[in-house]
Amino acid sequence: MVSLRSFFSKFFKNTTTAKKSTMINLILFGPPGSGKGTQAAHLVEKYNLLHISTGDLFRSEIGNKTTLGLEAKNYMDKGELVPDTVTINMLKKKVDENPDVKGFIFDGFPRTIPQAESLDAMLLEDGQSITSLLALEVEDKEIVKRLLERAKTSGRSDDADENIIRNRIQVYLKNTAIVAGHYAKSNKSVTVNGIGTIEEVAARLSAAIDKTLVHQS
Ligand code: ADP
Numbered sequence: 001m002v003s004l005r006s007f008f009s010k011f012f013k014n015t016t017t018a019k020k021s022t023m024i025n026l027i028l029f030g031p032p033g034s035g036k037g038t039q040a041a042h043l044v045e046k047y048n049l050l051h052i053s054t055g056d057l058f059r060s061e062i063g064n065k066t067t068l069g070l071e072a073k074n075y076m077d078k079g080e081l082v083p084d085t086v087t088i089n090m091l092k093k094k095v096d097e098n099p100d101v102k103g104f105i106f107d108g109f110p111r112t113i114p115q116a117e118s119l120d121a122m123l124l125e126d127g128q129s130i131t132s133l134l135a136l137e138v139e140d141k142e143i144v145k146r147l148l149e150r151a152k153t154s155g156r157s158d159d160a161d162e163n164i165i166r167n168r169i170q171v172y173l174k175n176t177a178i179v180a181g182h183y184a185k186s187n188k189s190v191t192v193n194g195i196g197t198i199e200e201v202a203a204r205l206s207a208a209i210d211k212t213l214v215h216q217s
Contacts, residue, residue, distance in 0.1 A: 020126060020127060020128070022128070022216075023101075023102060023103035023104070023123075023128045023131075024047055024049060024102060024103035024131050024209075024213070025103050025104050025106070025123060025128060025129065025130050025131050026043065026047075026049065026103070026104070026105045026106065026130075026131055026132055026133075026134060026209065027105075027106045027109075027110070027130060027132070027133040027134065027179075027183070028040050028043075028105055028106065028107045028134055028136070029133050029134060029135040029136065029179065029180060030135055030136030030137065030138065030194060031138065031140075031143055031168075031169055031172045032143065032147065032165070032168045032169065032172065033138070033142075033143040033144075033146040033147040033150070033159075033165075034136040034137070034138045034143065034194045035136055035138070035194050035198070035201060036053075036107045036108065036136065037053060037055075037056075037107060038198055039136070039198075039201060039202060039205055040053065040105050040107045042198070042202040042205075043105055043202075043205060043206070043209070044105060046206060047102070047103070047105075047209070048102050049101065049102060049103045049104055049105050050098055050101040050103070050104050050105070051104075051105045051107060052091065052094050052095070052104055052105070052106055052107065052109070053107040053108050053109075054082075054087055054090070054091060054107075054108045054109040054111075055076075055107075055108045056107075057090055057091075057094060058072040058073075058076060058082065058090075061090075062076075068086065068090065071086060072086065076158055077157060077158065077164075078164065078167065079158055079164040079165070079167035079168040079171060080167070080171060081111055081112065081171055081175060084112055084114045084115055084118075087109070087111075087115060088114075088115060088118045091106075091109055091115075091119070092118075092122055095122060103131070106119070110179050111172075111175065111176045111179065112175050112176065112179070113178060113179065113182060115179075116179050116182045116183070117182075130183060130188055131188070131209075131212060131213070131216065132183075132188050132189075132190055132208070132209060132212045133179070133180060133183040133188055133189045133190065134190050134192055134205055134208055134209070135180050135189060135190065135191045135192065136192055136193075136194035136201070137191055137192065137193055137194050137195075138194040138195060140169055142195065143165070143169060144162060144165050144166070144169075147159045147165050148160070148162065148165070188212075190208045190212070192204045192205055192208055
C-alpha cells in the first residue's frame with residue numbers, strides 16, 4: 001500500500017531541501033559622496049557578497065551607448081533620479097543573473113519607496129529579505145568637498161558642478177532619506193558615522209553588520 005507520506009511527497013517534492021539558505025543582503029545607504037562605493041569594496045571581501053551599484057550600472061550602459069544609458073544620462077547629468085521602472089528593471093536583471101551568490105550589497109539602490117517595495121518583493125519571491133540598511137552619516141559641507149575632490153579623478157560631470165551636487169543632496173533629502181524609515185519599521189536601519197578614515201568607517205560598518213548577524217542567528 002502507498003503510504004500517505006510517499007503519496008504527498010510527490011506533490012511537495014523538495015519543498016524543504018530546495019529552500020535556499022538565508023542570504024546576507026545589505027543596503028549601503030547615505031547621501032551622495034558619503035562613501036558607499038568605497039566601503040562596499042571592503043565589505044564585499046569581508047562577507048563574500050556581490051556588490052551592485054545602480055550608478056555604476058548606469059555609467060556602464062552610458063559607456064556602451066545603449067538606449068537605457070542614453071535615457072539615464074539625461075537625468076544623471078542634472079542630478080535627478082532615473083525613473084523607477086527603468087531602474088528597477090535594470091536592478092532585477094542583475095539580481096536574476098546571479099542566483100547563486102551568498103548575498104548582495106546594494107549601493108545607491110533603493111532610492112525611493114517604490115524601489116524599496118520592489119526590492120522587498122523581489123527578494124521575498126526567493127524566500128529572502130534585506131538583512132540591514134546601513135546609513136552613512138556625513139554632513140553637507142563635507143559631501144560637497146569630497147565630491148568636488150572626486151571630480152578631479154572620476155571624470156564624472158555630476159561631481160564637478162556644485163549646483164548639481166546641491167541638487168543631488170536635495171533629491172536625497174526629498175525622495176531617498178525616507179527609505180531608511182521604511183526599513184526602520186522592521187528594525188533593520190542602522191546609522192553609522194561616515195566621518196573618519198576609510199578603515200575607521202569600515203570597522204564601524206563591520207561591527208554594525210556583525211551585531212545584526214548575531215541577532216539574526
Ligand atoms: P552618488 O551616490 O555619489 O550620487 P551614484 O553613482 O550612486 O552616485 O549615482 C549617480 C546618479 O545615478 C544619481 O544621481 C542618479 O541620477 C542615478 N541613479 C543611481 N542609482 C539610482 C537609483 N536607484 N534610482 C534612480 N537614479 C539612480
